[in-house]
Amino acid sequence: MNAVQVPETAPEKERFQLLVDAVTDYAIYMLDPNGIIASWNSGAQRFKGYIESEILGEHFSRFYTDEDRATELPRRALETAAREGKFEAEGWRVRKDGGRFWAHVVIDPIWDAKGNLIGYAKITRDLTERRKAEEALKESEQRFRLLVQGVTDYAIYMLDPEGYVSNWNPGAQRIKGYTEDEIRGKHFSRFYTDEDRARGLPQRALEIARREGRFDAEGWRVRKDGTRFWASVVIDPIYNDMKRLIGFAKITRDITERRNAQEALEQAQAALFQAQKMETVGQLTGGIAHDFNNLLTIIVNSLDLLTRNVTGARETRLIESAQRAADRGARLTQQLLAFSRRQPLQSELRNPRTLIEGFETVLRRACGELVNLRLSLPTRSSAINVDGAQFEAALLNLVVNARDAMPDGGELTIAVSETELNETRAAICNIPAGPYVVLNVRDTGIGMSKDVAERVFEPFFTTKEFGKGTGLGLSQVYGFIMQSGGHIEVQSEPGKGTTITMLLPAHDGGEEQDEEGSSDMGKPARDTAGTVLIVEDEPAVLEVAMEIFDSLGYDVLTATDAMHAIEVFERDIPIDVLFSDVIMPNGMNGVELSRKAQKLRPGIKVLLASGYPMSALPSEGFDEGVSFISKPYRWTELADKLRVLRTGS
Ligand SMILES: Nc1ncnc2c1ncn2[C@@H]1O[C@H](COP(=O)(O)OP(=O)(O)OP(=O)(O)O)[C@@H](O)[C@H]1O
Ligand SMILES: [Mg+2]
Numbered sequence: 001m002n003a004v005q006v007p008e009t010a011p012e013k014e015r016f017q018l019l020v021d022a023v024t025d026y027a028i029y030m031l032d033p034n035g036i037i038a039s040w041n042s043g044a045q046r047f048k049g050y051i052e053s054e055i056l057g058e059h060f061s062r063f064y065t066d067e068d069r070a071t072e073l074p075r076r077a078l079e080t081a082a083r084e085g086k087f088e089a090e091g092w093r094v095r096k097d098g099g100r101f102w103a104h105v106v107i108d109p110i111w112d113a114k115g116n117l118i119g120y121a122k123i124t125r126d127l128t129e130r131r132k133a134e135e136a137l138k139e140s141e142q143r144f145r146l147l148v149q150g151v152t153d154y155a156i157y158m159l160d161p162e163g164y165v166s167n168w169n170p171g172a173q174r175i176k177g178y179t180e181d182e183i184r185g186k187h188f189s190r191f192y193t194d195e196d197r198a199r200g201l202p203q204r205a206l207e208i209a210r211r212e213g214r215f216d217a218e219g220w221r222v223r224k225d226g227t228r229f230w231a232s233v234v235i236d237p238i239y240n241d242m243k244r245l246i247g248f249a250k251i252t253r254d255i256t257e258r259r260n261a262q263e264a265l266e267q268a269q270a271a272l273f274q275a276q277k278m279e280t281v282g283q284l285t286g287g288i289a290h291d292f293n294n295l296l297t298i299i300v301n302s303l304d305l306l307t308r309n310v311t312g313a314r315e316t317r318l319i320e321s322a323q324r325a326a327d328r329g330a331r332l333t334q335q336l337l338a339f340s341r342r343q344p345l346q347s348e349l350r351n352p353r354t355l356i357e358g359f360e361t362v363l364r365r366a367c368g369e370l371v372n373l374r375l376s377l378p379t380r381s382s383a384i385n386v387d388g389a390q391f392e393a394a395l396l397n398l399v400v401n402a403r404d405a406m407p408d409g410g411e412l413t414i415a416v417s418e419t420e421l422n423e424t425r426a427a428i429c430n431i432p433a434g435p436y437v438v439l440n441v442r443d444t445g446i447g448m449s450k451d452v453a454e455r456v457f458e459p460f461f462t463t464k465e466f467g468k469g470t471g472l473g474l475s476q477v478y479g480f481i482m483q484s485g486g487h488i489e490v491q492s493e494p495g496k497g498t499t500i501t502m503l504l505p506a507h508d509g510g511e512e513q514d515e516e517g518s519s520d521m522g523k524p525a526r527d528t529a530g531t532v533l534i535v536e537d538e539p540a541v542l543e544v545a546m547e548i549f550d551s552l553g554y555d556v557l558t559a560t561d562a563m564h565a566i567e568v569f570e571r572d573i574p575i576d577v578l579f580s581d582v583i584m585p586n587g588m589n590g591v592e593l594s595r596k597a598q599k600l601r602p603g604i605k606v607l608l609a610s611g612y613p614m615s616a617l618p619s620e621g622f623d624e625g626v627s628f629i630s631k632p633y634r635w636t637e638l639a640d641k642l643r644v645l646r647t648g649s
Helices: 010-022 042-048 066-070 073-084 128-150 170-176 194-198 201-212 256-309 313-339 352-357 360-367 388-405 423-429 450-455 473-483 539-551 562-570 590-600 635-647
Strands: 026-031 087-094 100-111 117-126 154-159 165-167 215-222 228-239 245-254 347-350 371-376 384-387 410-421 434-443 487-492 498-505 530-535 554-559 577-581 605-610 626-630
Touching (some): 026 042, 042 117, 066 073, 073 087, 073 100, 073 117, 170 245, 194 201, 201 215, 201 228, 201 245, 228 256, 256 313, 256 423, 313 473, 347 352, 347 388, 352 384, 352 388, 360 371, 360 388, 360 554, 371 388, 384 498, 388 410, 388 473, 388 498, 473 487, 530 539, 530 562, 539 554, 539 577, 539 635, 554 562, 562 590, 577 635, 590 605, 605 635
Parallel strands (some): 371 410, 530 554, 530 577
Antiparallel strands (some): 026 117, 154 245, 215 228, 347 384, 410 434, 434 498, 487 498
């Protein structure tokens, strides 16, 4: 039993009284069995305000509040102490001046040697200060929580020392998309990209925060739905009073918008710089080209006049070569004028698809046999307001560049699509916002370094060896696109191919869209014997065949195997003759291809070339339109076969 033993002897009693009196931090006093105050110490005087003479003989319940007295707490306290050997509680008590203080109270019963209850020892401690401090802390925590919970622009949350999320605020939910319930206890590395996780960035971030007291960075983070945002992140370590790490405070802000704005600004500045440079160069070259054109006009006309009077073979030859040089000079100045946007354009509304398809034969030929040209043209598209001839020249320049960039062959794609340019993008491109037709020319070639890509539009910039390129191709394209109210840009990386993207303002209407498949639209203007598709995997043989068909007046399309040929058939180009090798790589042979071709294009004439004797070939199963020729064939033979095949005589 935890009871106080009353000291027996007088000196001992005195010492005890002295000790108790010396205590000022505790009120220590005695009650008789009825609760009447029997002794008092200086601590009691200090807390409660009464001096010994005025309080001795009073009932201790006066220290209690009215409410506590109403519930008879004083009596119950004594009863509890007597019954259980101790009463211990915290509660409000009242001072002499009526003021309240928060007290920690212990009441112990006092028994005499015979076991009779002779009173109670009461020890009271004033905890007002501590309680105040606790309340202030609670309040400030509460306020802090409200503050953090009220923040929606910042993700503010805590991690335990291992990086597991321990709490979450609405800002975190808004930015990252997880609710508190689903994220608590999960590791924070899930907010990082796969690349960053693979590089161990989350661990490193905590490590740095721990070592340096703070981790502060920007980077891509991932939302719950998998989308990325550009985040500004601060991680602070949190230590307890014992200087032990108890976790991390993490504040994340979504600054994607700011980053985008910044990037847009930088791009716009770069674009402006580029535009100014091109403008200056353009003015210069435009001026030179203009003067040069006048000089050339004089030279050409003078040479023309000269030819009339010259009869000697040598003189004629000299004048002719001077004329050729002058013509070449004229073509160059034409390109320069195009670059400086001073060429007279005959713009009209054209449908990009019809325009490109009408030029497809030429483009395919320019590609050569190693490059596989694919066209991706929408059936319906807005019109563009362009000079058709200049458009074709530009496209040809791009195709030739692409071919040169793919000496070992590759894929070249010309794609048309449409886009709506918003204000930001429009500002970067330096053209008005609105609808645009997008023309993409993409190759899988050698690509370019950044330095080269920055200069490609400059006149006379070429990386090709002397005599191979003038460096005016892209200058023409650039000038033409700019003069047509458009925008052009290059995306390229060494070894990763090149994409040239052109935007031209989209217009309603224009020429008829190619609706009822009016195939004449796609036909080149020149008078031809028709179009032949030559399928041959051996480059040298292909070249010879191309030469022969060309000299016979055919427009030539080529394919290096059957699959490629079928792709060409599936496009909307008129083809009159299929000339194919019988033995071919990649599965399908010439005989099978011819059957497929006749299905796709009923009425097409097919001429199959084979190195085997005729007798080895299947004789049945072909209709009128198929004929064979054995390798090696001669020009005249081929011409004869074709004539018979096409005219029946
Ligand atoms: N598709 C491409 N892939 C890689 N580099 C390219 C591509 N297109 C252009 N280039 C680079 O840009 C340079 C300039 O091209 P541009 O067409 O203006 O001139 P060029 O082809 O060299 O000569 P020209 O076209 O006058 O005969 C090229 O020399 C080449 O280095
Ligand atoms: Mg070129």
